[in-house]
Amino acid sequence: MEIIPRKKWLTYQSMWWAAAAVVGFLDFLTGPDIQFPILFMLPVAGMARYCSLAPAILLSIVLTLFRAGTLYAWGVNPFGLIPSVNSLIRIVMLLFVAYAVRQFVELKILRGFLPICASCKKIRSKEGGWEQIESYISTRSEALFSHGICPECTEILYGDQIRKMAQSEK
Secondary structure (H helix, E strand, O other): OOOOOHHHHHHHHHHHHHHHHHHHHHHHHOOOOOOOOHHHHHHHHHHHHHHOHHHHHHHHHHHHHHHHHHHOOOOOOOHHHHHHHHOOOOOOHHHHHHHHHHHHOOOOOOOOOEEEEOOOEEEEEOOOOOEHHHHHHHHHHHOOOOOOOHHHHHHHHHHHHHHHHHHHHO
């Protein structure tokens, strides 16, 4: 996942809040009977894609409450059964969109066969060069590596030294 500088992040967030305001205004102009729920998804999806999940969730809640407020402004009881069910459906749909978009953004998959050296474990790139497996995977995914030594390799590499140190301590 790319890290967006804070100033740019605030610009993106402001842009999607403005888009939500436009959608809300259009929703208000169309009246209580005409609904375009897909328009509500666009700012939520944009917020989830370019900012993060938390502001997208907040935007989902605000848009749903705004819709309930517009119903009240039109003289419709927003707490009636049908408007309440519609609000519940809307919030669930918007939260699902926010979550799904965020998961899609964070998903990076390596696919196919990786040509790997049987000896040094370097991977051949598309350009024909050979890269360490860690750098190959790190540049093509969001995986990060830390290194350690497993017990079997510790025994192979340092077994004699460990035994000598243990004998000298006795």
